[in-house]
Amino acid sequence: MNILASYNWLKEHVKTKLSAEEFAKEFSLRSMSVESVEHLDQRFANMVIGVVKSIAQHPNADRLRVATVDIGEKEVPIVCGGTNLAENMRVLVALPGSRVRWHGGADWTTLEKTSIRGVESIGMICAPSEVGLDKVACGDHEIWDLTSIIDAPAGASVAAALDCDDIIFDIEITTNRPDAMGMIGLARDAAVAVDAEFSLGKFESVESRALESFSSHRITVKKDDDRCGRYMAAVVEGVTVGESPWWMQKRLLLAGLKPINVIVDISNYVALELGQPMHAFDAETIAKDTIVIRPAKKGEKLTLLDGKIAELNPSIMVIADAEKSLAVAGIMGGKDSGTTAHTTTVVFEAAMFDALTIRRGSRAIDVASDSQLLFEKGLSPSALPIALARAVELATELAGGTLVDVVDVYPEPRKPKVFAFNPEQARKRIGVDIADAQQIDILTRLGFDVAKKKSAYSVTVPYWREDDIEGEVDFTEEIARMYGYHNMPAVLPASRPPAAFDDASLDWAMWTKKFLAGAGFSEFFSNSMVSVADLEMYAVSPKDALALYNPLSADITHMRPTLVPSMLRAIERNQAFTNTANVFELARVYVPREGDIPEERMTLVFGEYGVTNAESTFMQLRGVVEYFAAKSGITLTFDRAPKNDHWHDGRTVTITFDGVTVGTLGQVADDFQNSFGIHRPVFLAEIDLEALFSSMKHAHRYQALPAFPVVTRDIAVLVDEKTEFEKISSVVRGAKSLVTDCRVVELYRGEGIPSGKKSVTVGVTLMAPDRTLTSQEVDDVMTTVIRELALRVDGVIRG
Template sequence: MNILAPYSWIKEYLQTEFTPEDYARQVTLIGNEVEKSFRADVFMGSRVVVGKICEVHPHPNADKLRLVLTEVALGNKQQIVCGGSNLEAGQLVAVAMPDALVSWHGTEEVQLKETEIRGQASFGMICAAEEIGFAKLSSGDQIWDLSQVIPNAVVGTPLAQALDLAGETIFNIEQTTNRPDGMSIVGQAREAYAAMLGEFVDPFAKAPVMPLADAETQDVFSIRVDDQKLCPRYMGTVLEVRVGPSPWWMQRRLLLAGAKPINNVVDVTNYVRLEYGQPLHTFDYLKIAGGSIIVRKAEEGETIVALDGESYTLTPDMLVIADATKPVAIAGVMGGMGSGVTAKTTKIILEAATFDPLSIRSTWRALNLQSDSQILYEKGVSAELPAYGLARAVELLQQIAEGKVVTQVQDVRGQSSVPKTFILRPERVNALIGVALDVEVQTSMLTRLGFALSEAAGEVNAFSVRVPFWRDMDIESDVDLTEEIARLYGYANLPSTLPVGAIPRREPDTLLDREQEIKDLLAGAGWTEIYANSFIDPTDLVKAGFGLDAALAIENPLTEESVMRPTLLPTMLRTLAQNELHPTAERLFELQRVYLPREGDLPEERSMLIVSVMMDCAGEHLFRSIKGVLETLCDHYHVAYELKREEGGKQYHPGRSASVWVGNVRVGTIGEIHPLTHREFGIDRHVALLEIDVPALEPHLKLTPTYSEPSLFPSVYRDLAILVDEAVEYGDVQESMQSVSSLLQDVELFDLYRGTQVPIGKKSLAVHLEFSANKTLTSEEVDVEMKRLVETLTNQFNAIVRE
């Protein structure tokens, strides 16, 4: 998580004289890393000034352009060609003079010069907001009308000075995900105070003062929470307001912190979220049926149009904010369009609440809907913070929106939270971090972070530490207190000690060694290794022809990839579908673990190898290509394998697949992917796969060949070519020949032919035959064996010998 924090806003809560550079360096050293700092006036040098439009005339040569006579300094009027659709005489505008640097339409940096546009002289440029660094204020083809922002600005004043941006520094600070308190200006100021960079003005030092109704009212307002586990606290009150633009000081801070100003009411909620870390929401009171706020589970099939304009269908496991008739917000995620604050709103309900982080996370992931509030809520917001946020928001609404509280604050909460307490043992802290820190130093560090310390009862040199409410999500044990002390001391200051002793030796792991060798072998043969997630989308598992019961489901999935893969096949097919046109995708492999469910136990983790070949053509050429991988692997490890017909299954083509056997052990599957599976994954080309169960194959792998003493007598070699039906498989032919002749030692297929010289429906098989015995064979003895082979092939396969 990252937060944009203007230094001037931090200094409202931190009395410091540190320069921005020194500040960034020091807070980074305590783990509050400033990734980047930049000036707010980067596009507002002295050449960008406040101008005033005096006259607007049509451009004689362009319908969409105007000739704008603009006063750029007192008494200095210049003609500027501009295409803004909202140009009016009397407007105050941002004028970029010649030589100024601007962001052209918010994208490309351009240095201006005096020029002619369509035959008319143009002195500089009248800027839109995004062209001088305020992309959040982008308004299409309109220029930035400063009349409502700085109406009293003097013409010719540098814009950065007029907007109070000169010298402003913004920090882009990375915050760890378990520290939502650091995602606020107050939290950043507290971290700087802990780093001893100044004195901290703590808005949480005293209990918040709840606003009282300004007058008697007849307005009906009530809050009901049906599930206090999912909503530990919900606060609200009703205010009369006057909706309009926020003053520039508030817009300025919101813009610098990365938020877009909307109107004064909505801006206050964003301001408090950024300042205190408490998300808020406002409803138009007159759009809330019955004046009732009901926090409940959604009903099956309920829908809501959110503030992003999209309609969402809700499910019963989602928490909603509803009125008497309908949902008006998705709790902790986003408000509804129908109850939102508009320019016509005169009365609002102000909400401050906390929600269960897991509920928020599961809801936004199911809806694929994110917001700034959701990001905080899913990390955890303390049930003590809403009161501070509500009080601060009312204060600001009274200040900038003529806010008037017309009902008493409603506060519905479950069991009051009890602060966490842990024991700090300074000697143990020193032992853990390897530095001897005085007790006073340790206690002072924790005190500056907001922890309350007292002597621990029944222990010597120990303290009872009460965790402040803004840290109740991440401080879980006394070790976390040690970590806080270590980071404030500075990890860079901890002593470095080189390890001593003998280098540990890894115990031999044959399977792991073979896995690495196989990866090296395939990579060296031209295959590309892929690294995929162990989690997969269950829809891919179904598309590949597997049942969901074959996979172990994850209880709290973070994405659609919600099951652990029991096979590598769906991942490979998804990878091929996403990279089909990439040349390296034609030959891929992966060797990783799969996870096979076991009843009442952790899944079995098993190493599997999958190799793919992708081509434009199907059939024998594709099969032989993937079979070549199997031969390469088995030849390298001196393994004799056998292919057997593979029947059934959606994954593989029924006539172009086989199981791989070594002895009586099945070690894998080879074949072309079924056309239906191709279609399910959207793959247009043809794919063949080899799957190997590595633990099943590993016992048969040999790094050195087995020696067999050669025969003392020479072998006799013959060739034989036969015509057989297309349906006859070569494996059956080979097995038949080897079973007939005891002298036949080897059969090797060297040619498979279909063509003009072979009848339709036939194919030609040509093989090398090797005969040997414990004597020198005569030609006549080999002729007898050849005759027996031919007769067998003729009888079993209707084979015809080719001359």
């Protein structure tokens, strides 16, 4: 929650001479974050009070007039479209060089001397929104008539004339500190933060004054709902409801609030001062002079102040009379029970409502208000008499009323919170030697009542911090922040190293990512949340995926149990711009478990899309898997995949580790390639890394280099297309013990090769552990190899 706080107002309670910037800095470091500082003299720079001397029709425009305006030293012509422009009117003139918002738009522009449709215009007569005061009541196409507001002479500076020579801080108030939403609370914190004296100022008399008590009552209050902890009402008779004085309007405006009438303004002003929301009813609208606090009835409706019709139910609390509801408690008043120009008797309400009820009620009827924002943070019942007394004081002073009744329904008065406090604990947690006296001084100045006990202290929490302070540790925070985090040294922990080691799966996951990037694959990061369409398009039943109870939109409804659909989606999006690429994603998939949180398995998907040579792509991807396995010390085996839906049967293998299937490598089945809208073949490997992590190791074993020369011979064999290399290889390797390796050198089909056949060039490695082979020995082996190939795989040697 952010508030706009006037520095002048704060300075009524904090005796400081700091510049606004210094104040903002110190305050941010010890209290709340000041997000911006606005100097109003700058906003109103080059603006003066003008008095309209005469008005003439613009010669070239029907809707414009030319006013001659006295701006002090001289009279100047200003073209103006304001419909309410009148002679002798006191107006706000923005002279060239000032900054205004055209018609109250978002952007500020610098005004220049100009001529409008052929008539010279020295500046501009402004509407309130054009100088950033959007909340001032002002009709469309009207200018701001200051005649009744101020009597400053022509030429007076606007900032001074409007008593706006002020600085406005935009401050973020943390949710635990509704007290600081009021100027008094904010000032109290600020005084400690900037080390200045705090005073209640004019407010002091109110805080110490008890409201009168009345023996006979003008109104009756019935509290039929426990969610209201305390309800106070004060009846003020004989009020005249007009506009509030400018000083009050100005403070509301600068805080971003809209002045309405003196009674509503008083309620809002007290809330600004104290952080305690108030409400005011027109007593005439309360049937039988009875206020009832009760749960709303099912189906009950109430037209609110903003015109919206709220549909209520018993989870929502209302303020009602004997017949009907008047207001939604703590959230917003009803349209018909508010004060108007005809009101003569008002009932001020100050109440304490259950925070959760207000929060839920506001969500349920979708109505937000400043009052609700405060109530839902948790306020103290002890603030009520003070707020009410202040409202009554202001009403008597500004609206001419007389207090005739005060009612207080408070069945279970709260006791102040008291906690033991040991300054040594604070020192220990902060790590700085802050003396007892300094700690106690900080607490005392913040309003805590500190009493010395035998070995420790006992601290009473002031009512305005009742919800926030929950125990001794909270005092540490007060002391630490006011001492100043910026005054503390930064120390690297010198204590014992941690007991745990890095999680191995995370290490291996990062290692795998780097391995793949090194091998030429680029990394995708897809959302773990996928749609039903994604799942169904990949023939995964949504029942096998974890569903979200409250998805944000239809395209993110389930936690993915496989990475493949996201991968296919990403490929589809890329193919138009990058027609082929090597890509991967490594992420957790979520496997549902009955009555338990899901199993999260780190999974890898990688591959190539836009494939033109299936055989070579397959070999490369398989090579990556094999190399990955070799580098991480595991042994994987590959077997032709059984018939299945997701993969292209003829071009896929399953990957097995330690007898368990851990993945698949091959071509995505045409059906899925098509359903995801992908134009060219996709080859992927999907590997359940979770099954491998515990066996992966950085195992580098040394193999002795051969002591005698190694001989390689390449031979090209013509075989049937469907003769697998593994068969050829086993024939070659089995031919003679001197054969130590058999590799693919080239695969060839095309000119010179009959259809249905392929030429496989194999590289045969021969070696003896104890001697150099003679060429005769090598020739003999190769003869045997050739004979065996002919015999076992119908291989014909080419060339």
